[in-house]
Amino acid sequence: EVQLVESGGGLIQPGGSLRLSCAASGFTVISNYMSWVRQAPGKGLEWVSVIYSAGSPHYADSVKGRFIISTDNSKNTLYLQMNSLRGEDTAVYYCARGFPHFYWGQGTLVTVSS
Amino acid sequence: EIVLTQSPGTLSLSPGERATLSCRASQSVSSNYLAWYQQKPGQAPRLLIYGASSRATGIPDRFSGSGSGTDFTLTISRLEPEDFALYYCQQYGSSLYTFGQGTKLEIK
Numbered sequence: 274e275v276q277l278v279e280s281g282g283g284l285i286q287p288g289g290s291l292r293l294s295c296a297a298s299g300f301t302v303i304s305n306y307m308s309w310v311r312q313a314p315g316k317g318l319e320w321v322s323v324i325y326s327a328g329s330p331h332y333a334d335s336v337k338g339r340f341i342i343s344t345d346n347s348k349n350t351l352y353l354q355m356n357s358l359r360g361e362d363t364a365v366y367y368c369a370r371g372f373p374h375f376y377w378g379q380g381t382l383v384t385v386s387s
Numbered sequence: 388e389i390v391l392t393q394s395p396g397t398l399s400l401s402p403g404e405r406a407t408l409s410c411r412a413s414q415s416v417s418s419n420y421l422a423w424y425q426q427k428p429g430q431a432p433r434l435l436i437y438g439a440s441s442r443a444t445g446i447p448d449r450f451s452g453s454g455s456g457t458d459f460t461l462t463i464s465r466l467e468p469e470d471f472a473l474y475y476c477q478q479y480g481s482s483l484y485t486f487g488q489g490t491k492l493e494i495k
Binding site: 286308310317318319321323331333334371372373374375377378379380 | 388420422424427431432433434437443475478479482483484485486487488490
């Protein structure tokens, strides 16, 4: 059974850093398109980033240069390193598998506030 | 970046009626890589349609997708009570995937 479990969210001050994790089971992350999608409170979905072993990662313009997507194959886990966080980064962050997103995690809330 | 515009913003219908949701792209979507998702409050989105017209596993056949190029449609043939939710389109044909702003399907 495919499962995606995000963790690492929380309250962080503006300018701070946070790393989100997405533990996968039932498949191998390295063989799949893996993405991060976020949703600000009461707002729509915003695609953030995608990684696939065969190519370079891609990022939305809103996070490019600040966020880094990566995988740890030994842990079968997807990560999102978020630096220079801003208030507008406050959102539930979902990891998703596939092209497009056939499977989703339950999400982890990131709140950027002083 | 491809901008997706969904219409209407809110659609008010009754169970048993037919729903037609639109998604228009600012430029042609490569290989018709257009998906539709359903989201209910407090839940992660669920994939309904991919490749503009292919139903995802387990999706009832009352959901259908159509269109190509820049104009796409999600049709729900006969609304069931559980279909009232938010719906998003997404293009994944460029390296920067984008979502539409969503259509809220509400009970009339």
